[in-house]
Amino acid sequence: MQIIPIAGGKGGVGKSLLSVNLSIALAQSGKKVVLADLDLGGSNLHMMLGSGKNASGIGSWLTRTDVEFEDIIIDSEYPNLRFIPGDAEIPGLANITAGQKRSLIKKIYSLEADFVVLDLGAGTSFNTLDFFLTSGCGIIVTSPALTATLNAYLFLKNVIFRMITTSFRGKSPAKEYIDKLAAKGDGLQRVYIPGLLEKLEELDPKKFADFEKKFFKFKPMLVMNMIDNPKDSVKAEKIKRSCEQYLGIEMEYLGVIFRDHLQDVALNSRLPIIKYKPESVISMAVYRITDRIIQKSLEDNNMLDIQTLEETYQNAEMEAEMDFDYKQQDLEAMFHSGALTKGELIETVKSQQFEISALKKENNLLKHKLLKASQQGFKL
Numbered sequence: 001m002q003i004i005p006i007a008g009g010k011g012g013v014g015k016s017l018l019s020v021n022l023s024i025a026l027a028q029s030g031k032k033v034v035l036a037d038l039d040l041g042g043s044n045l046h047m048m049l050g051s052g053k054n055a056s057g058i059g060s061w062l063t064r065t066d067v068e069f070e071d072i073i074i075d076s077e078y079p080n081l082r083f084i085p086g087d088a089e090i091p092g093l094a095n096i097t098a099g100q101k102r103s104l105i106k107k108i109y110s111l112e113a114d115f116v117v118l119d120l121g122a123g124t125s126f127n128t129l130d131f132f133l134t135s136g137c138g139i140i141v142t143s144p145a146l147t148a149t150l151n152a153y154l155f156l157k158n159v160i161f162r163m164i165t166t167s168f169r170g171k172s173p174a175k176e177y178i179d180k181l182a183a184k185g186d187g188l189q190r191v192y193i194p195g196l197l198e199k200l201e202e203l204d205p206k207k208f209a210d211f212e213k214k215f216f217k218f219k220p221m222l223v224m225n226m227i228d229n230p231k232d233s234v235k236a237e238k239i240k241r242s243c244e245q246y247l248g249i250e251m252e253y254l255g256v257i258f259r260d261h262l263q264d265v266a267l268n269s270r271l272p273i274i275k276y277k278p279e280s281v282i283s284m285a286v287y288r289i290t291d292r293i294i295q296k297s298l299e300d301n302n303m304l305d306i307q308t309l310e311e312t313y314q315n316a317e318m319e320a321e322m323d324f325d326y327k328q329q330d331l332e333a334m335f336h337s338g339a340l341t342k343g344e345l346i347e348t349v350k351s352q353q354f355e356i357s358a359l360k361k362e363n364n365l366l367k368h369k370l371l372k373a374s375q376q377g378f379k380l
Contacts, residue, residue, distance in 0.1 A: 002297050003108065003116045003135035005038075008142065009151035011122040014225040015141040017263065018286070019119035020048045021274040025290040027080035031114040034073070036084040038131050039121040041094025043086020049076060050270050059087025062100050069107045082113075094121070101127055105134055115297075124158040132159055136217040137296070139254065142239070143225050144232040153242055156220060160193060160247055163218070164200070167211035174204035194248045218249060223289065225257045232256075254292055257285040 004022075008015035016039070023035040037045035040058065060067045076083045087093060096104070108116060120128050132138045142152035168174045177199065181191060197215075201208040224236045233256045243249050258281045266276035274283045 001111065001113055001116060002137070003118065004293065005118040005120055005132045005135055005138035007120045007128065007132050007138060007140060007155060008122055008148075009124075009140065009153075009155035010148060013141050013143045013148050014257070015122075016045055016048055016119050017273070017282075018139070018141055018223060018225070018257070018289075019117055020045065020272050021283070021286045022290060022293075023081055023115075023117045024078050024272055024274050025286050026115050026117070026293070027078050029290065029294060030080065031294070032080050032112070034082045034084065034111050034113045034116045035076075036108065036116065036118050037086035038118050040086055040096060040127065042121060045119050046083070046085050047270060048267065048272065049083060050272060050275070057085035057087035058104065059090035059093045062093070062096060062104070063090060073111075094125075094127075096127060101130060105130070108134060115293075124155055126162065129159050129162040133162065136214075137219050137221060139221045139223055140251075141223045141225050142236075144227055144235050149235055149239055152222070153239055156243060156249070156251075157189075157193070157247060159220075160215075160218075160249070163211065163214060164196070167214065168200065168204060168207050172204045172207065174200045174207060177203055193246060197248065215249075219252065220249065221252045221254045223254050223257065226259045227256050228259055254289045255285060257282055 006015050006019045006022075019035065023033050027033045035045070035049070037043040037057070039045070043057070056064075056067055056072050058072065061069050061072050073082050073084055075081075108118070118131055118134070120131050122128075140152050140155065142148045165178060168178060181196075197208075200211075222236055222239060224233055227233055236253050236256075240251050240253065243251050260273075260281045262277055262280050263273050263282055266273040269276060273280055274286055277283060
């Protein structure tokens with residue numbers, strides 16, 4: 001079983017959109033899937049999935065002794081896909097206790113499925129961070145907006161801090177050092193993580209060895225959502241570079257998802273976009289991401305070499321162009337229907353060609369940097 005936690009750092013970036021449609025696509029491929037709504041306190045995944053209001057969910061299981069966990073796992077209308085609803089209306093559900101969280105994670109680990117997709121809440125509460133750490137290959141969803149990309153980076157930084165603080169417990173020089181940094185208010189937020197890890201290894205080599213095993217397996221993945229033109233996808237490389245330089249982690253780029261007005265239409269119809277229009281730009285992007293996840297699950301070695309990393313970013317460029325071409329076909333259809341004038345269509349196509357040309361130049365620069373780094377022996 002592979003657990004796939006999906007987080008966004010901030011709200012409104014489309015993590016629930018990806019959670020629902022990815023789960024359906026995985027189920028359509030023949031995989032046994034469980035989708036769990038862990039946006040506790042704000043759960044509404046049942047609406048996006050198209051199912052009605054459920055009598056009980058995670059909140060009922062946590063607060064009532066007469067509800068078994070198996071009782072809240074329901075069959076969806078999609079073959080191979082089961083669903084665990086949240087229960088947002090139960091007071092205090094967003095602030096479950098540490099004991100309740102441990103019980104819930106234990107139940108998640110015991111599920112019988114090929115994939116368990118966890119839709120997490122926004123923000124960096126301990127509960128959200130711990131749910132994300134139920135797997136080493138969670139997905140971060142962001143958008144090209146500066147606040148979204150910054151929050152994605154800060155979310156990953158807080159995840160690593162959570163890994164550090166839970167790994168160095170009890171009385172030790174390393175724990176004392178961490179506590180001193182935390183006592184400075186923003187001391188932990190300002191710290192350079194690779195330097196901190198070197199210090200912790202020096203202070204407590206035994207516990208650091210255990211931490212390093214977990215840190216080695218931490219391979220988050222990135223999805224850039226709601227892009228309007230291909231060059232937006234390049235912003236993911238900036239997040240990747242920041243994570244490598246300042247957090248010491250590698251991150252794979254799963255792909256891009258273009259903004260599409262059909263998503264709003266599908267949501268208002270209470271239908272996942274993958275069912276409402278399987279051939280839409282969003283649906284095709286989800287299917288590509290699904291294929292990559294299935295392929296990754298078949299690989300014995302989860303490490304990414306320089307060639308694989310380069311290919312993930314090159315693939316994102318090609319996919320952005322493909323989706324852009326698809327949108328151009330829609331524009332031509334609007335022109336033939338009279339919704340666009342000939343001048344408007346020409347200006348739009350020129351703008352698209354310029355953006356694609358700029359993206360190719362940026363991508364060639366990135367490729368040059370990657371090759372230069374590999375020749376110098378740097379590990380990416």
